Amino acid sequence: xxxxxxxxxxxxxxxxxxxxxxxxxxxxxxxxxxxxxxxxxxxxxxxxxxxxxxxxxxxxxxxxxxxxxxxxxxxxxxxxxxxxxxxxxxxxxxxxxxxxxxxxxxxxxxxxxxxxxxxxxxxxxxxxxxxxxxxxxxxxxxxxxxxxxxxxxxxxxxxxxxxxxxxxxxxxxxxxxxxxxxxxxxxxxxxxxxxxxxxxxxxxxxxxxxxxxxxxxxxxxxxxxxxxxxxxxxxxxxxxxxxxxxxxxxxxxxxxxxxxxxxxxxxxxxxxxxxxxxxxxxxxxxxxxxxxxxxxxxxxxxxxxxxxxxxxxxxxxxxxxxxxxxxxxxxxxxxxxxxxxxxxxxxxxxxxxxxxxxxxxxxxxxxxxxxxxxxxxxxxxxxxxxxxxxxxxx
Amino acid sequence: xxxxxxxxxxxxxxxxxxxxxxxxxxxxxxxxxxxxxxxxxxxxxxxxxxxxxxxxxxxxxxxxxxxxxxxxxxxxxxxxxxxxxxxxxxxxxxxxxxxxxxxxxxxxxx
Numbered sequence: 001x002x003x004x005x006x007x008x009x010x011x012x013x014x015x016x017x018x019x020x021x022x023x024x025x026x027x028x029x030x031x032x033x034x035x036x037x038x039x040x041x042x043x044x045x046x047x048x049x050x051x052x053x054x055x056x057x058x059x060x061x062x063x064x065x066x067x068x069x070x071x072x073x074x075x076x077x078x079x080x081x082x083x084x085x086x087x088x089x090x091x092x093x094x095x096x097x098x099x100x101x102x103x104x105x106x107x108x109x110x111x112x113x114x115x116x117x118x119x120x121x122x123x124x125x126x127x128x129x130x131x132x133x134x135x136x137x138x139x140x141x142x143x144x145x146x147x148x149x150x151x152x153x154x155x156x157x158x159x160x161x162x163x164x165x166x167x168x169x170x171x172x173x174x175x176x177x178x179x180x181x182x183x184x185x186x187x188x189x190x191x192x193x194x195x196x197x198x199x200x201x202x203x204x205x206x207x208x209x210x211x212x213x214x215x216x217x218x219x220x221x222x223x224x225x226x227x228x229x230x231x232x233x234x235x236x237x238x239x240x241x242x243x244x245x246x247x248x249x250x251x252x253x254x255x256x257x258x259x260x261x262x263x264x265x266x267x268x269x270x271x272x273x274x275x276x277x278x279x280x281x282x283x284x285x286x287x288x289x290x291x292x293x294x295x296x297x298x299x300x301x302x303x304x305x306x307x308x309x310x311x312x313x314x315x316x317x318x319x320x321x322x323x324x325x326x327x328x329x330x331x332x333x334x335x336x337x338x339x340x341x342x343x344x345x346x347x348x349x350x351x352x353x354x355x356x357x358x359x360x361x362x363x364x365x366x367x368x369x370x371x372x373x374x375x376x377x378x379x380x381x382x383x384x385x386x387x388x389x390x391x392x393x394x
Numbered sequence: 395x396x397x398x399x400x401x402x403x404x405x406x407x408x409x410x411x412x413x414x415x416x417x418x419x420x421x422x423x424x425x426x427x428x429x430x431x432x433x434x435x436x437x438x439x440x441x442x443x444x445x446x447x448x449x450x451x452x453x454x455x456x457x458x459x460x461x462x463x464x465x466x467x468x469x470x471x472x473x474x475x476x477x478x479x480x481x482x483x484x485x486x487x488x489x490x491x492x493x494x495x496x497x498x499x500x501x502x503x504x
Contacts (some may be wrong), residue, residue: 326440330428332446
């Protein structure tokens with residue numbers, strides 16, 4: 001069996017990486033520890049001699065990683081949900097009048113709930129574009145656009161179906177038509193190469209704790225034109241302290257209060273780990289694992305696969321004769337196989353694929369091994385056969 | 395949802411007792427024999443025979459009325475057959491309270 005960097009619980013088979021990757025690279029843990037060993041280097045506030053200016057270093061790493069800049073246009077938040085709230089509500093405030101917004105049936109509640117809140121407040125009218133073959137394309141978006149459409153918010157990669165959307169043509173079209181485009185990259189950043197040098201989206205959202213290998217509590221976004229989003233948070237920035245209005249310069253325009261330095265350090269180290277390992281090597285390993293797992297599941301009677309060719313290492317399935325929560329409980333407690341069950345905060349996807357019942361999701365990372373998947377497949381087979389016996393008693 | 399750690403491991407005999415009060419599912423061929431218990435409007439229980447850990451979910455509509463139900467199951471199980479009748483009596487009382495709450499009727503309102 002391959003060894004993960006931290007085998008603190010070698011018996012655990014962790015297949016919940018689409019929620020939070022585990023384990024983290026040793027480099028990430030070491031960087032977080034190093035960050036906390038030294039006094040914090042807080043530009044404009046306190047300077048700890050010898051300690052790294054993690055926010056600036058991480059912004060530069062992010063700019064190089066996503067081929068976007070300037071680095072100051074990378075903003076740190078708590079996570080993707082926090083970023084989406086800031087962007088969606090900030091855009092509505094900046095627009096200042098009711099408008100039409102578009103999103104898709106593939107979205108996570110981190111997109112759906114802020115938009116629904118605005119809709120309930122009479123700030124927007126909302127169209128949810130359905131997906132076809134697990135994807136939403138430009139033609140479907142175009143069809144939904146009307147005269148007062150100002151905003152499109154769309155996932156880059158589905159957290160249930162593992163499908164990656166072709167965002168470049170959509171971004172180009174929306175840019176040409178002056179419609180602000182927010183891309184939710186929570187599931188793609190770190191898993192696949194995202195090159196923003198030729199994708200004219202308004203904002204790209206990421207989180208640190210998934211495929212970027214950071215710790216929970218750090219996320220962010222890149223914004224091409226910061227002026228498109230109103231300031232919705234105010235507070236200390238370490239700059240312009242005499243003025244009682246929040247500064248509008250980047251990145252402090254969207255960052256108030258003491259940042260999450262350990263989180264930023266973890267993100268910085270996570271990006272360096274991916275760069276050193278190679279994005280292609282990570283993609284290849286994830287692809288091989290996903291193909292293997294799907295091939296094996298297809299050989300088990302009673303398995304319904306909701307995705308057979310995912311672009312991301314995400315496999316959603318159900319086992320006949322047993323509720324997904326029960327199956328997840330058994331896998332975790334009897335076999336130490338950790339999956340995620342239920343609706344995965346994506347209720348519209350589940351309405352379409354399983355009638356809203358939810359399903360079991362297994363998701364992998366670079367640290368998942370083939371042996372772990374073999375053991376997980378055996379466990380799933382046992383659960384499926386046992387449930388099958390209940391359906392078809394001898 | 396609450397997770398309880400019991401003093402003694404769960405037994406198949408306890409599952410037989412549970413069958414008097416709701417539906418029990420038992421998958422005994424698994425690495426650890428799994429069971430679930432479902433009692434509509436009251437609670438659901440998940441666990442493994444031989445384990446001390448058990449997961450209990452209370453139905454939210456009447457959470458305050460059924461919060462002690464799992465403890466009642468354990469208490470009356472220890473009393474054998476007599477316990478079955480006693481617990482059914484307790485259940486009737488709880489159901490009456492539920493009914494009153496759902497349909498207060500004249501003079502039954504708060």
